[in-house]
Amino acid sequence: MSAGGPKPVIHVAACALLDPDGRILIARRPEGKPMAGLWEFPGGKIEPGETPEQTVVRELREELGVEPCERCLHPFAFVSHPYETFHIVMPLFLCRTWDGFARPLEGQEIAWVRKEKLGEYRLSPADRSLAAEIRDRL
Numbered sequence: 001m002s003a004g005g006p007k008p009v010i011h012v013a014a015c016a017l018l019d020p021d022g023r024i025l026i027a028r029r030p031e032g033k034p035m036a037g038l039w040e041f042p043g044g045k046i047e048p049g050e051t052p053e054q055t056v057v058r059e060l061r062e063e064l065g066v067e068p069c070e071r072c073l074h075p076f077a078f079v080s081h082p083y084e085t086f087h088i089v090m091p092l093f094l095c096r097t098w099d100g101f102a103r104p105l106e107g108q109e110i111a112w113v114r115k116e117k118l119g120e121y122r123l124s125p126a127d128r129s130l131a132a133e134i135r136d137r138l
C-alpha cells in the first residue's frame with residue numbers, strides 16, 4: 001500500500017465487564033502482539049459471518065473464561081479511529097452479568113478498575129475516548 005493511500009478498515013468488537021462494585025475489567029496486550037503493553041477492553045476482530053455480539057462472546061470465553069449471555073451485552077458506544085496502518089471501527093458493549101470467574105487465559109495482565117481511574121492506565125489510543133464516555137455516562 002502506498003503511503004497516504006487507503007488504509008484497511010478493521011472491525012473489532014469489545015466489551016466492558018462491570019462488576020457489582022462498579023469496577024471495569026481491562027486487559028493489557030501481551031508482549032509480541034502489536035501495541036503490546038497498552039490496556040484495552042477484552043474483545044477482538046469480528047470474523048466473517050459473526051455479529052459483534054458473537055465476537056464478544058467468543059473472545060470473552062477465549063481470553064477470560066467467562067460466558068456472558070448475548071442479551072446481557074448492551075451497546076454502549078463505538079469508536080472510529082485512524083491508526084497509522086489501519087482504521088478501526090469498534091463497538092463497545094457493557095456487560096454486568098456473566099458466568100464464570102474472569103482470569104487471564106492468554107498471558108495478558110488484567111485489572112478491575114474504577115471508572116474514575118481508567119485514565120491512569122495507558123490505554124490504546126482508540127480507547128481513550130471510550131474511557132471518557134464511561135466516566136461521564138456510566
Ligand SMILES: Nc1nc2c([nH]c(=O)n2[C@@H]2O[C@H](COP(=O)(O)OP(=O)(O)OP(=O)(O)O)[C@@H](O)[C@H]2O)c(=O)[nH]1
Pocket residue numbers: 012013014033034035040041042043044045046088090124125126127
Ligand atoms: N480487543 C481490543 N482491541 C482493540 C481495542 N482497542 C483497539 O485499538 N484495539 C485494536 O484492535 C485490534 C484488535 O485486534 P486483537 O489482536 O485484539 O484481535 P484478535 O485477537 O482477533 O486478533 P489476532 O488473533 O490477530 O491477535 C488490535 O490492533 C487492537 O490493538 C480494544 O479495546 N479491545
